[in-house]
Every structure is written in C-alpha cells, then in structure tokens.
Amino acid sequence: MDNYARLDGDDLVLLCHIQPGAKRSELAGEHGGRLKIRLQAPPVDGKANSELIRFLAGLFGVARNAVCIENGELSRQKRVRIGNPVQWPPSIDRPVGA
Numbered sequence: 001m002d003n004y005a006r007l008d009g010d011d012l013v014l015l016c017h018i019q020p021g022a023k024r025s026e027l028a029g030e031h032g033g034r035l036k037i038r039l040q041a042p043p044v045d046g047k048a049n050s051e052l053i054r055f056l057a058g059l060f061g062v063a064r065n066a067v068c069i070e071n072g073e074l075s076r077q078k079r080v081r082i083g084n085p086v087q088w089p090p091s092i093d094r095p096v097g098a
Contacts, residue, residue, distance in 0.1 A: 004035040005092055012060070012082045019076070020048040025055045027091050034077065035092070049073060052080070061086030 004015040017031040022038035029036055041051035053067045060067075060082050072078035088094045 003033050004030065008081070010084045012085050013070075014056075014080045014082065016052075016078045016080055017076055018048060018052060018078060020051075025051060027059075027089060029091075052078070056080060056082060059087075059089050 006013050015034045017034040017036045019028070019036065019038045020041060020043040022040055024038070025040045026038050027035065028038045037052065037055070039048050039051045039055065041047040049069060052069070053064050056067045057064045062082060062085060066083035068081045068083075070079045070081050
C-alpha cells in the first residue's frame, strides 16, 4: 500500500495534497508523500472541500457522508477518512484483505 494510504479497520485513511482551481477533478500522482488531487472547484466558501468529498465518494463507490475530512479543512494538506470503500481506483494500491 502507498505511504499516503492506510487501512484503519474497514476505513481507508488518505493523506492528500489538494490543488484547487484545476480544469477537472482528478488524481495526479504523489506529492511530498501524499496523494495529489486536482479539484475543479475554487478554494473559496468550502467549495473545494465539497468537491473533494464528492470526488472521493465517486472514486471509492461510497455515499458522500462516508467521506470525512479529519484534518486540514483550511489547508492543502488534508487527512481524509473513507468509510468502508466499495471500489478502488487503479492508481491506489489495494491492501491485501480489502
């Protein structure tokens, strides 16, 4: 499993580096030991955080309320918890037993 992703019980915890204001929302590899995510939304009025939750919920096949920003709500560096992910994007290594 990548350094930026770990399991905590049935939950996946991601360390993310966010780049708001991109042309489209997408995974963009690794940046400083974190998963780099480009977000289409601007970093104002919580729009980037809302887009991050929507984007990750779609990637992992969970409801939006299963995605929680645990740390870094006002920062580009965030820790995000995804409750019981159903599917995995190919760019993130799936842990054994998941």
